[in-house]
Amino acid sequence: MLEIANVGKVFGEPGSLAGASLAHRALDGVNLSVGEHEIVSLVGTSGCGKSTLLRIVSGLDLPSSGRVTVDGHPVDGPTSEVGMVFQEPRLMPWLTVRENVRLALLDLPPAEQDARIAEAIEDVGLTAFIDAFPRQLSGGMAQRTAIARALVRRPSILLLDEPFSALDSFTRQKLQQHLLALWERARFTLVFVTHDVLEAVTLSDRVMVMRGQPGRNQREIRVDIPRPRARTSPEVRALEDEIVAALDLS
């Protein structure tokens, strides 16, 4: 359903103010095909353009070459079909949890907005905090609000850009489980970027390893371990080692 075909991205292209001399090639010939209800993670060395790729899929940035299609339609800007959770929660500090989630629904009739907001906030377990302001939330709660804001629109694809990297490891594991539970119930496709190889192995159906500057596909690794996957199981550890080797982190 999501096709990334030969996508390249150059920043500071000729004609822009940065000038050709500063042109920076972030991605080169990246290919990826993601099926319905699949979980794919992108791991890679820093600066390999994983986040850039995700931004292109979300429609925030446009590719310099190649194309991205969702259900056959080219992506030329953000749509309600694709939800996005950033590394930071990015909540509006002047809006309550409820009103932050409402931002994704403004074109719907008010009654439907309220019903969907209540449901999405219950799904992330924040009903007691629906009228709280972001400053009153912990980091994990703020990120769950961001997940609710992305899912309330019922997108067919959810993109997450290192969504748990700023959280402590206990909260991170809880949120990973929570996200999996939501994914099992609502049938969306999940594509996420992570630095955490173990996170990639425990969550994904497939791990795409990216490397280099500009970033390219390095390897694709299928994870055929039944869920729930224990972080300590030998199969998980073996795959983790394999991916770390593919990343060539010495």
Added chain:
Amino acid sequence: MLADSVERRAAPGLGGTAAKAAVVSAARLKGLAVPLGLVAVWEIVARTGLVPAYLLPGPSEVFTEMALLVEGGELWEHIAVTVWRVAIGFAVGAAAATVLGALTGSSRLLRELLDPTFQALKAVPSLAWVPLFILWFGIFETSKVMLIAVGVFFPIYLNLVTGILGTDRKLVEVARICGLSRFDLVRRILVPATLPSYLTGLRSGLALGWMFVIAAELMGASQGLGFLMIDGQMTGRPAVIIGSLILFALAGKGSDALIEAFARRALAWQDGFGETQEARNA
């Protein structure tokens, strides 16, 4: 589902509003301590004749003199005229600054076109406009109001533009992802994001408004607190000068408190340093 107790914090909005109010009023009382002490010292200095009364009359004498003006009814008129000038000048200056600031803040073309001019005009000390304004608008109300408006304009304009340009790009990206219309982007993101800096502009603009009304009234007026000061000087009544001075202080503080009260409500979402201090005291 999966609601967890581990991350649960104290439910928001509960507790301590009465305690907080008590802390705030205690803080106010502390703010009054120094002025009251100064008044006491001032009265002592005046009564003991350390400074002669024609230079520094005591607070009681100032009060008596002002009470006479109140009885005659003129004091209210002077206050009303000055407040009216500041209000009109502030309204004109703030309206112009808001419209032009919003335009140059939101359009790169207009910014490149207009902003250098405003920056250059800002460099002209506002009082330097006086001769020109008197030539153009005469010596009566219009030139005074225009002078105040010019003084009010720049801090508001500059703060508004800074606020708009400083809006977090990351939040604007959320607006794009959520598919916000241009109108909703302005209403739900840009306006609240800009509000703190805009309100700072309004407050400094208002302070300049009070400054310029004195300038305008000192230079030529037949009414107003500034005129009253000049009149006190000409007629050798230092108590009237000091009384007007105190009234200016009260009016400036009072109008500033109005904006501050609004800001407190409008910016309640902010997680500021002052608030954490209050919480610690509570």
